[in-house]
Amino acid sequence: MPPHQFTVLTPEQRQHFIEHGYVLVKGCVDPALARDWTAEAYTRRGYDPADRSTWTKDIVWMDRNHVAPIKDISAKAWGALCDVTGGEERIDHKVMEIESQHFTTINSTEWSDAFIVNFRRGADKPWMKPSPEAGGWHKDGSFFRHFLDSREQGLLTIVYWSDVAHQGGGTFIAPDSIGVVARYLADHPEGVDPGFDFGSLIGQCKEFVEVTGEVGDFIILHPYMLHASSNNHSQNVRFMTNPPVVMKEPMNFNRENPEDFSLIELATLHGLGLERYDFRPTGPREEQWKIIG
16 A cells, blocks of 8 residues: 655644644634534533633533534545544544443544533633643543554644634643653563543643634644643633544554655654564553444
């Protein structure tokens, strides 16, 4: 099979992902769609957008109501995903249900309005910049045993359905955590229990970013990226979703043809300071999900 032909990400964006573990792609959601879905979210919650006294919770995690293929919502976003993963054929198209997280459904090819809505979380507390002291740092993946090449959390992604300004609830990330987590996983080929506190590694990191953006921004992050929620000190409500991406096969850091490496694999190797790595797990893989479609 010929190497993946990039369709969305520029050479500069691809290099940024390899070196820093994330890339921001602008204009991936029609603002009209975002307005419709977020307005409906208030109704679904029974909140009046003009009356803050009706907002009984500072932050809410919503169930899906609208669901559509990413290709239909944003061909640009789908193309960017394929650019990072090495091609559509590497993305798992099965629908899966995570048994350990209240039967959360995963479909790597769909987006929905399962919003995480930060109305004013932490507005009554002092603002803390992204740093180890901010707390809450973690790596996603409570439903599988973690290996250096794990496919289950192939990518961490964020879709902003509203503008997110400074101190407006944007996600905190630690770009240099890619190398920190990669080295830890490489040192544990037997696998790491899903209950391990990856956030305990944040003290080894020195780079921290507050991810701000505009409605329609799509942020693609390496699966090892340590990240944390932030407080919303703005007067604006932050709407975001974080749909996961599952790969068909474990990552391969020792491909015969270097052009076959995905950007995810290249970023991992960059974090390890290697050009290739013949990783071989020594423990069994443990997945806590079932195929439902």
